[in-house]
Amino acid sequence: MKFLDLAKVHIRSGSGGAGCVSFRREKYIEYGGPDGGDGGRGGDVWAEVVDGLNTLIDFRYQQHFFAKNGQPGMGKQRTGKDGADVVLRVPVGTEILDEDQETVLFDLTEVGERVLLARGGNGGFGNLHFKSATNQAPRRANPGQPGVERTLWLRLKLIADAGLLGLPNAGKSTFLAATSNARPKVADYPFTTLVPNLGVVAVDGAEFVIADIPGLIEGAHEGRGLGDTFLGHVERSAVLLHLVDATAEDPVADWRTILAELEAYGGALAEKPRLTVLSKIDALDADSRAERHAALASEAGEVLLMSAVTGEGVTEVLRALKAEIGADRLRQKPAEDESPWTP
Numbered sequence: 001m002k003f004l005d006l007a008k009v010h011i012r013s014g015s016g017g018a019g020c021v022s023f024r025r026e027k028y029i030e031y032g033g034p035d036g037g038d039g040g041r042g043g044d045v046w047a048e049v050v051d052g053l054n055t056l057i058d059f060r061y062q063q064h065f066f067a068k069n070g071q072p073g074m075g076k077q078r079t080g081k082d083g084a085d086v087v088l089r090v091p092v093g094t095e096i097l098d099e100d101q102e103t104v105l106f107d108l109t110e111v112g113e114r115v116l117l118a119r120g121g122n123g124g125f126g127n128l129h130f131k132s133a134t135n136q137a138p139r140r141a142n143p144g145q146p147g148v149e150r151t152l153w154l155r156l157k158l159i160a161d162a163g164l165l166g167l168p169n170a171g172k173s174t175f176l177a178a179t180s181n182a183r184p185k186v187a188d189y190p191f192t193t194l195v196p197n198l199g200v201v202a203v204d205g206a207e208f209v210i211a212d213i214p215g216l217i218e219g220a221h222e223g224r225g226l227g228d229t230f231l232g233h234v235e236r237s238a239v240l241l242h243l244v245d246a247t248a249e250d251p252v253a254d255w256r257t258i259l260a261e262l263e264a265y266g267g268a269l270a271e272k273p274r275l276t277v278l279s280k281i282d283a284l285d286a287d288s289r290a291e292r293h294a295a296l297a298s299e300a301g302e303v304l305l306m307s308a309v310t311g312e313g314v315t316e317v318l319r320a321l322k323a324e325i326g327a328d329r330l331r332q333k334p335a336e337d338e339s340p341w342t343p
Contacts, residue, residue, distance in 0.1 A: 003195035005156040005233070007059035011118050014042025014067040014083035016144025019124035022075035023137070034137060035077045036127040039144045042120030043067030043083035047106065049113045053091035054198070056156050067118075070144055073126040083120060090154060093236065097153040105152070109159065109236075117152065121145030155232070158196055160211035161325045163234025165262075166243040167254050168215030171279040173197070175243065175308040176212045179318065184212060191215065191226060196233045203318040206330045210321075211237065218257045228265050235267065239324035240274045241317070244296060244303075247283045251292055252299050273324050276300040277317055282307035 017039025024032035045067050065088060071080035096106040096117070106115045124142030131138055164172040168190035176182050180199030185192050197212045213230040220228045234240060242258060244251045255276065262270040278296055281289050289305070297303045304320060306313035322330065 003055050004057045004060055005055070005196075005230075007056040007154045008063060008151065009059055009088065009154060010064045010149075010151050011045045011086070011088075012066045012149040013045050013118035013120040013147035014069040015147045016040065016042050016121035016123040017070035017072040017080035018143045019126035019129070019141030020073035020075060020078075021127045021139055021141045024076070034127040034131050035075055036141055037073035037075070037078040037080065038126050038129065039073045039123030039142075040070030040080035040082040041123050042070045042144070042147050043085045044116060044120045045086050045088070045118040045148075047088045047090055047094075047096060047108065047115050047117055049092055049094065049108045049111050050089045051092075051111045053089065054158070055091065056094070056154055058089075059154060067120060067147065069147070070120070070123045072144075073123070073141070077126075077128055080123060082123075085120075088117070088154075091156060093157045093159045095155045095157060097155055099151045099153070101153050118148040118150060121147050157236055158198060158211050158233040159209070160198060160234065160237050161208035161239075161329050162210045162321050163237035163240050164210060164212045164243065165234070165240050165258055165274075166215055166279075167217060167245065167248075167257065168192070170215060170243040170245045170254075171308055172212050172215070172243055175279070175306075175314075176210060178308040178311070179314060180210065182212075194226070196230055201318060203315065203322055206322055206332060208322065208325055208330055210241070216258055216261050218261070220261045228261060231262075231265050231269065235269060237272065238326060238329055239321055240269075240272050241321060242274055242276045243279045244276065246278045246280045246289065246292055251278065251296050255296060255300055275304065275317070275320055275324065276302070277304045277306050277313075279306050279308065281305050282310045282312065 020036035022036035024035045065086045067086045068083035070083045073080045094108045122145045124144045127138045127141050173184040173186045176199045179201040182199030184197040193214045214226045
């Protein structure tokens with residue numbers, strides 16, 4: 001399945017049915033009078049969060065969602081049938097934006113959440129509605145109200161407790177693969193990761209979700225590389241894990257590059273709690289490791305050491321992440337059943 005986090009949709013609610021002008025005419029029945037029914041309501045357009053979706057790929061193949069119109073009223077005081085609703089099923093973390101792509105109308109963060117995007121038009125009154133003591137044979141009825149037509153944007157921001165940051169080949173995907181069941185592509189060339197990945201990690205009986213996004217490079221906010229398009233997927237995170245490649249020519253410069261891109265992106269991303277980790281330390285000897293650690297710590301403050309390949313320092317990093325994530329976001333790991341299986 002392809003990953004798609006932005007989609008444009010055109011929606012239209014149903015128009016209400018017109019009211020009916022009708023008179024009762026039956027043989028041997030006097031005092032017939034008006035009996036035109038009201039029109040039915042037009043269908044609404046809803047957005048609903050469902051479980052099991054993690055991309056907006058469905059909206060690439062269908063962009064138009066039109067609810068049904070209400071049926072007109074009929075004689076014998078019969079009301080027209082209401083139009084059927086249309087429901088856009090979206091994944092958790094979907095934002096619904098106005099046509100300008102800036103105004104956020106709804107932010108859907110829980111499974112089962114349901115919001116109204118366009119209300120259907122009311123049905124028109126039939127001539128029976130206008131009957132009165134002074135107008136016993138009204139010959140008018142109302143048309144139904146028109147539906148609402150609009151263009152919206154759907155933008156997906158993944159729900160994760162921690163987000164990974166770093167230059168390409170900083171070891172983000174390797175770390176995610178080593179600590180969770182996620183299997184992102186890992187290779188020795190830049191931009192191996194092309195789309196965000198999610199993984200559930202566990203430490204000390206608690207579980208939380210980590211999001212891995214494609215690496216940033218200098219000038220990403222101007223569109224260089226893959227740009228900062230995917231930074232929105234770590235906006236909901238409680239903490240950011242910044243991985244710095246220990247084998248790089250200048251780890252301090254790499255750290256400054258990512259920090260500058262976060263500040264250029266704007267919002268509150270640069271102010272989020274952030275852990276700095278010097279990764280790939282298994283490739284360095286003890287002296288080089290200590291030298292680079294001291295240089296980075298002088299700029300970034302506290303710096304953890306880690307090698308996702310050998311596992312050195314991984315547990316300490318996970319515990320540090322857990323400490324930054326609020327208890328309300330952590331989930332307890334299910335206890336394993338140690339009783340032997342019996343038929």
